[in-house]
Amino acid sequence: MAPQPSCFSTRVEGGVAVLTFDAPGEPVNTLSPEVGDQFEVELRKVELDAAAKAVVFVSGKKDSFVAGAKIDFLSTVKTAAEGADISRRAQQGFDRLDGYPKPVVAAIHGACLGGGLEWVLACDYRIASDSPKTSLGLPETQLGLIPGAGGTQRLPALVGAQEALDLILTGKALKAKKALKLGVVDEVVPAPILLEVARRRAAELAAGELKPVRLRGLPRAAATGKGLGDILRGLADRQAWAELALEENPLGRKVLFDQAKKQLLKKTRGKYPAQEKALEVIRFGLEKGQKAGLEAEAKAFGELVVSDVSRRLVEIFHATTALKKDNGTADPLVKARPVKKVAILGGGLMGGGIAYVTAATWGVPSRIKERDDESAARALKHVRGLFDERTRRRSMTAREADAAMALVTATTDYSGFKTADLVVEAVFEDLKLKRQLLAEVEKVVRPDCIFASNTSSLPITQIAEASRRPETVIGMHYFSPVNKMPLLEIITHKGTADWVTATCVEAGKKQGKTVIVVNDGVGFYTSRILAPYLNEAAYLMGEGAGLAEIDQAMVEFGFPVGPVTLLDEVGIDVAAKVGKIMHEAFGDRLAAPETTAKLVADGRLGRKAKKGFYTYDGKTKQVDETVYALLPHGKDRKRVDAAEVAERCVLPFVNEAIRCLGEGVLRSARDGDIGAIFGLGFPPFLGGPFRYADSVGPAKLLERMEQYRKKHGARFEPAPRLVELAKSGKRFHG
Numbered sequence: 252m253a254p255q256p257s258c259f260s261t262r263v264e265g266g267v268a269v270l271t272f273d274a275p276g277e278p279v280n281t282l283s284p285e286v287g288d289q290f291e292v293e294l295r296k297v298e299l300d301a302a303a304k305a306v307v308f309v310s311g312k313k314d315s316f317v318a319g320a321k322i323d324f325l326s327t328v329k330t331a332a333e334g335a336d337i338s339r340r341a342q343q344g345f346d347r348l349d350g351y352p353k354p355v356v357a358a359i360h361g362a363c364l365g366g367g368l369e370w371v372l373a374c375d376y377r378i379a380s381d382s383p384k385t386s387l388g389l390p391e392t393q394l395g396l397i398p399g400a401g402g403t404q405r406l407p408a409l410v411g412a413q414e415a416l417d418l419i420l421t422g423k424a425l426k427a428k429k430a431l432k433l434g435v436v437d438e439v440v441p442a443p444i445l446l447e448v449a450r451r452r453a454a455e456l457a458a459g460e461l462k463p464v465r466l467r468g469l470p471r472a473a474a475t476g477k478g479l480g481d482i483l484r485g486l487a488d489r490q491a492w493a494e495l496a497l498e499e500n501p502l503g504r505k506v507l508f509d510q511a512k513k514q515l516l517k518k519t520r521g522k523y524p525a526q527e528k529a530l531e532v533i534r535f536g537l538e539k540g541q542k543a544g545l546e547a548e549a550k551a552f553g554e555l556v557v558s559d560v561s562r563r564l565v566e567i568f569h570a571t572t573a574l575k576k577d578n579g580t581a582d583p584l585v586k587a588r589p590v591k592k593v594a595i596l597g598g599g600l601m602g603g604g605i606a607y608v609t610a611a612t613w614g615v616p617s618r619i620k621e622r623d624d625e626s627a628a629r630a631l632k633h634v635r636g637l638f639d640e641r642t643r644r645r646s647m648t649a650r651e652a653d654a655a656m657a658l659v660t661a662t663t664d665y666s667g668f669k670t671a672d673l674v675v676e677a678v679f680e681d682l683k684l685k686r687q688l689l690a691e692v693e694k695v696v697r698p699d700c701i702f703a704s705n706t707s708s709l710p711i712t713q714i715a716e717a718s719r720r721p722e723t724v725i726g727m728h729y730f731s732p733v734n735k736m737p738l739l740e741i742i743t744h745k746g747t748a749d750w751v752t753a754t755c756v757e758a759g760k761k762q763g764k765t766v767i768v769v770n771d772g773v774g775f776y777t778s779r780i781l782a783p784y785l786n787e788a789a790y791l792m793g794e795g796a797g798l799a800e801i802d803q804a805m806v807e808f809g810f811p812v813g814p815v816t817l818l819d820e821v822g823i824d825v826a827a828k829v830g831k832i833m834h835e836a837f838g839d840r841l842a843a844p845e846t847t848a849k850l851v852a853d854g855r856l857g858r859k860a861k862k863g864f865y866t867y868d869g870k871t872k873q874v875d876e877t878v879y880a881l882l883p884h885g886k887d888r889k890r891v892d893a894a895e896v897a898e899r900c901v902l903p904f905v906n907e908a909i910r911c912l913g914e915g916v917l918r919s920a921r922d923g924d925i926g927a928i929f930g931l932g933f934p935p936f937l938g939g940p941f942r943y944a945d946s947v948g949p950a951k952l953l954e955r956m957e958q959y960r961k962k963h964g965a966r967f968e969p970a971p972r973l974v975e976l977a978k979s980g981k982r983f984h985g
């Protein structure tokens with residue numbers, strides 16, 4: 252076999268070797284044992300080159316540094332011992348870099364994540380470009396792993412345990428400025444002079460003219476500031492000293508880690524072992540020293556890399572990556588058409604949110620049409636409010652927010668619609684109104700302008716019947732709040748043109764969404780699978796289960812909130828309305844219990860009415876005990892087994908998802924998993940309803956469904972596809 256071309260090349264100039272990482276034929280640089288070996292060869296060459304006094308490590312990719320470890324390769328690891336060995340090898344490589352006889356400066360531009368950050372942590376000095384493309388972080392826990400190349404030891408040593416815990420447990424990425432503030436990097440400079448400054452610093456380090464002072468846990472002003480003033484300013488930061496004192500003595504450290512663990516378990520409920528392991532390994536290193544810490548890191552990495560949770564999270568990562576490349580049609584050659592302007596009908600809760608993501612994430616102008624001046628003004632105020640939130644959180648400067656806000660305009664007529672490429676309709680959920688507006692809009696817009704409805708339940712086919720050009724009609728189902736929810740469910744009817752689908756998929760991605768495309772049908776995919784889940788919670792209430800207990804059982808299962816809370820959030824009236832539509836469409840399997848209608852009649856609409864299952868006046872969330880008067884069994888609640896509650900709610904949800912696949916509503920099990928996780932909060936560690944069905948096993952799942960069917964009837968009627976798979980012994984994912 253021909254030797255692999257090396258990812259590294261070196262050029263020595265003025266006493267400094269510039270070592271460039273540029274993986275041939277790859278869009279980004281990633282880390283693997285082969286890359287580690289090649290790096291080692293290159294380092295050895297530079298070590299022997301007397302002309303090179305220092306090294307600058309840089310990426311040859313345009314806007315990315317090192318994206319992390321090669322994930323495909325991690326999926327091939329078979330045993331924990333093999334995983335631990337991979338980690339040890341990476342650690343040794345970076346230990347060698349750490350102890351390299353010539354100073355090494357990392358010049359970072361673009362994403363420097365996971366193994367990429369661990370790599371630069373082993374360098375002597377780090378400079379980042381101030382580009383918005385530059386980000387630094389250790390996202391491994393998001394994939395059910397921990398940093399396995401020394402990151403759990405070097406990061407706390409550099410920035411202190413508290414900051415390191417925050418970065419590693421959340422997996423969040425830092426922009427350059429924040430990274431400088433925390434001490435992850437030593438300097439931030441404009442991208443065009445990054446290499447030049449890095450070479451200068453490398454030469455200064457080699458000449459002994461630059462000696463970075465690093466006091467763990469102190470702000471950079473104190474740690475690297477060359478002037479006494481800077482150092483004093485840093486020392487005056489009492490908070491930093493207090494934190495430092497906390498983790499430097501054993502008692503303080505215990506308090507810090509015990510607190511962190513408590514908070515972590517509150518969030519993860521023990522379902523995400525990587526975070527817990529990271530915490531333990533960081534603590535172990537601080538107590539027993541780096542060598543022991545590194546060994547603990549390797550061992551934990553090995554265990555995690557072959558764990559089910561990590562496998563599921565990595566599968567989700569692969570699925571979302573595949574969706575990024577998917578145009579949403581059966582023909583990968585179909586191209587999206589350019590969208591330079593969006594028009595939005597109705598600037599309410601959803602319309603305003605859609606205008607916001609169009610401007611803030613995509614940078615495309617949108618024109619909102621509202622009913623009257625007052626509503627138009629309210630729509631703009633809503634969008635402005637979303638930008639204000641960004642500036643308050645400092646994720647956008649006031650100038651950036653103003654510039655983006657200038658892209659959003661509002662009107663009460665169709666002025667400005669003539670030049671729109673895409674109209675998103677988000678008026679009231681009323682078929683007649685939507686159809687009327689579609690007919691009106693078509694008289695003003697260009698013939699190739701797309702009409703996308705954000706309906707949450709009305710069949711797109713019925714909306715398209717009002718169109719003279721049904722091929723341009725499609726559904727774009729956003730989730731509330733649009734600025735936060737990651738999913739966009741696109742719905743095609745039989746006549747939707749492929750270019751229309753591809754264009755809307757592209758638009759959704761540009762708005763920052765993960766996009767799945769489903770075929771038209773009542774409730775599409777997400778609303779349809781949610782219905783039996785919410786119904787079952789309502790049946791349990793009717794049988795006398797406590798409301799908080801039902802929620803608790805589902806939160807324990809892994810949902811972010813329970814179904815009773817969700818009913819309050821969605822609106823009990825909305826759920827009742829959708830429930831009725833589902834019942835009519837799908838028969839007794841999706842029959843909703845009587846309970847909800849009674850609640851609506853009592854004015855209990857949920858959070859929006861400040862009256863629902865929970866109270867909304869006090870500080871703590873509590874079940875509104877008066878609601879029990881409207882439920883069978885009154886206040887006399889009986890204890891129900893949490894595992895049974897979870898199974899009864901989850902099985903119909905999963906079963907309905909399987910039906911959607913069997914009926915062709917879903918294009919793939921992958922889309923079904925992503926839609927349920929990103930749209931409905933299905934527990935990511937279970938990988939989505941289809942991965943869950945596979946891990947339980949279709950035959951076992953069928954058996955459970957049959958058992959419940961005997962007791963509760965049609966609601967647990969198994970999907971034909973489930974029966975098929977149980978018989979054939981096949982799984983949903985190949």
Ligand code: NAI
Nearest residue numbers: 597598599600601620621622626677678679680706707731
């Ligand atoms: P909303 O009541 O907040 O907004 C609707 C807006 O449409 C109002 O501002 C209203 O003034 C405007 N409008 C009504 N008739 C109009 C007309 N003839 N011309 C121009 N504007 C008109 O309702 P929301 O929640 O934003 O829902 C809008 C659509 O999105 C509905 O179809 C709903 O089913 C769907 N949806 C709602 C979700 C939610 O969680 N609220 C989630 C997903 C979809």
